[in-house]
Every structure is written in structure tokens, then in C-alpha cells.
Amino acid sequence: MSKPHILVARDIFPEVIEQLAPHFEVHANQDDTLWSQAELIERLQGKDGALLTGTQPINAELLAACPRLRIAANMTVGYNNFDVAAMTAAGVQGTNTPDVLTETTADFGFALLMATARRMAEAEHYLRAGLWKSWRYDMFAGSEVHGSTLGILGMGRIGQGIARRGAHGFGMNVIYHNRSRLSPALEAECQARYVSKDELLAQADHLVLVLPYTRESHHAIGAAELARMKPTATLVNIARGGIVDDAALAAALKDGRIAAAGLDVFEGEPGVHPGLLAVPNVVLTPHIASATVPTRLAMARLAADNLIAFFDGRGALTPVNQPVHRS
Ligand code: DGY
Numbered sequence: 001m002s003k004p005h006i007l008v009a010r011d012i013f014p015e016v017i018e019q020l021a022p023h024f025e026v027h028a029n030q031d032d033t034l035w036s037q038a039e040l041i042e043r044l045q046g047k048d049g050a051l052l053t054g055t056q057p058i059n060a061e062l063l064a065a066c067p068r069l070r071i072a073a074n075m076t077v078g079y080n081n082f083d084v085a086a087m088t089a090a091g092v093q094g095t096n097t098p099d100v101l102t103e104t105t106a107d108f109g110f111a112l113l114m115a116t117a118r119r120m121a122e123a124e125h126y127l128r129a130g131l132w133k134s135w136r137y138d139m140f141a142g143s144e145v146h147g148s149t150l151g152i153l154g155m156g157r158i159g160q161g162i163a164r165r166g167a168h169g170f171g172m173n174v175i176y177h178n179r180s181r182l183s184p185a186l187e188a189e190c191q192a193r194y195v196s197k198d199e200l201l202a203q204a205d206h207l208v209l210v211l212p213y214t215r216e217s218h219h220a221i222g223a224a225e226l227a228r229m230k231p232t233a234t235l236v237n238i239a240r241g242g243i244v245d246d247a248a249l250a251a252a253l254k255d256g257r258i259a260a261a262g263l264d265v266f267e268g269e270p271g272v273h274p275g276l277l278a279v280p281n282v283v284l285t286p287h288i289a290s291a292t293v294p295t296r297l298a299m300a301r302l303a304a305d306n307l308i309a310f311f312d313g314r315g316a317l318t319p320v321n322q323p324v325h326r327s
Helices: 014-020 037-044 058-065 084-089 102-117 120-128 159-168 184-190 197-203 221-226 244-254 295-313
Strands: 003-008 025-028 047-051 070-072 092-094 149-155 172-175 192-194 208-209 234-237 260-265 282-284
Touching: 003 058, 014 025, 014 047, 014 295, 025 197, 037 058, 047 295, 058 084, 058 172, 070 084, 070 197, 084 092, 092 295, 102 120, 102 159, 102 221, 102 282, 102 295, 120 282, 159 172, 159 184, 159 192, 172 197, 184 192, 197 221, 221 244, 244 260
Parallel strands: 003 025, 003 047, 047 070, 070 092, 149 172, 149 208, 172 192, 208 234, 234 260, 260 282
Antiparallel strands: none
16 A cells, blocks of 8 residues: 655654654655745645644645645644634644643743843843943842742643742742633642733733734734833743734833843744844744754654554544544
């Protein structure tokens, strides 16, 4: 029996290509060419499945042009590149990679919070520029982390990981807002108190965004929300670009309406709003919250395992939709 044909849309770990090889005819993009949508459609012709890195849109246009495609496996937990309704209607399975990146991403969220609150990037640039001439009592004085109020918007697995770090590691008072409230047992474990979004904005000293990007969460933090935050507060986004209105944030940072921000994700990335590049009180990183070698390997392996299980007839391991089975 001939093997299914799989497209691997970006360069990934060679050991994952080896993992796929016994099961599939693998068409890998190890040159890491960045394809346009039209080029992706062209490469997907005759392919039964695809391993994606979360940046390739799987939308109605692509699905109509690639009728053989049966599964799109993201090596990311976020799947806002999927038009889930269109995929379900077209009978295409979508999968993501939850759990394997939770603790690593929570580590990074906390690192970005610390770097932002304690002005580490700004201070490092100052030192490298040769500007450090003497010690001063107020040089790069930042805001307190331990004992402060940590606000979390979006309390899924990563949000809970950040809450545990804040509460247990830094003695923070943790408040959160989420579409649904956690069970009392989980709230107790995270030492987190549920509040309204308004209360979250008003009370947080450090606000971390960890919610999925959807139509509803688009610009969940815009000018109005920033205006409700404390002028001493910091904002950290490790979720997705588009959740924050980057133009409004750049203006708020410039005018000192909040103290600082730490951003790992951006609207229209890899582009970054010029207003964010122009202000010193923001720490900017290029979407690396899950980037450790063991975690990225686990993510790629889980995406590959999803493809293998699906074509073995066992069903996807971490599905994001339930398409009607196609014969
Ligand atoms: C994810 O897994 O969603 C991370 O943001 C990497 O894209």
C-alpha cells in the first residue's frame, strides 16, 4: 500500500523528519523557504497531510484548492492560523500541541515579567552603549515583583503555571479573569482569586496576557483598558499579537500611562509597530516563549505523532475539531 504524502511546511528537527519517514512520503522544506499562500497551495497539491508551524493560514480558499488534504498538524498550542469552521466543513482534521510547552512558556512569561518590572533590557542597552559612569541610587529603579499583585488574563494551563510561580515563588497576590472560573481546587492550588476584567485592570501591578486569539479577544487590551490600569503597572503579552492594540500600547508607553511592557508577540509579526521600537520602556522578544530545545522538540514530535495516529486510524491525539469522517 502506498504511503500518505505529507508536507512539512518549515525547517524542523531532522529527528522528526526521521520519525515521519517510515510512515509517509515526506516532502520537507528543510531549506526553510517562506512560502506565500499561493506557493503553499501549490506545494500541498497531492498531499494528504501537513505539519505546520502555526503561521500558515489554513482557510477556505486553501481548503477548496487542496481537496486531498485530510489533516493539518500545528506544532503550536495556538491555532489561530486555522479557520476551524471551514476545516470542519471540509472534513479536515486540525491538531495542536497542548501541555508539552506549558511549563516552559510559563517560565518565559515570568522571565519577561521580571525583565520588564526590573528594566533589564533598558539597563543592558545603557551598559553596552558605554553610558555607565557611576552608581546612582535611582538608576534603572524598577517596580517590585515579590509581594505585588499579579493579574492574569486567560487562566488556561499556562496562566495557571504563571499563577503558581507568582504565588508560591514570589509571594504575589494573584488575581485572574477568564471566560470560565477555575474549580475551587485549582484556585486553591494556584492561590488565585477570580475578579472581573475591570477589577483585574485596576488592581494588577503586573498584568500577564495568556488568552487565545479569537474574534472576541481582538484588542482585548486597547486604549480604554490601558487607561484603567495603574500608571505604575506593567503589561506582559506572551499570548498572541492582536490581543493588544499595539498602536494604543505604544502611545500609552510613550506618555507614561503605564510604566512598561514586555512583549513576545505582535500584531502583524514579524513586523513590529514603529512606536514600540521607539520607546525605551518595553522589552521586545521575537515570539520565543516556548523556545527551549527539549520543548520545541516535544512540540514537533507531538505534531508528528498526531499525523501518525491519524493515518493509522487511531484518531488524532490532540484534535482541535471534530470533522465529519471522509472516506
Ligand atoms: C504556540 O505554541 O502557540 C506558541 O505561541 C508558538 O507559536
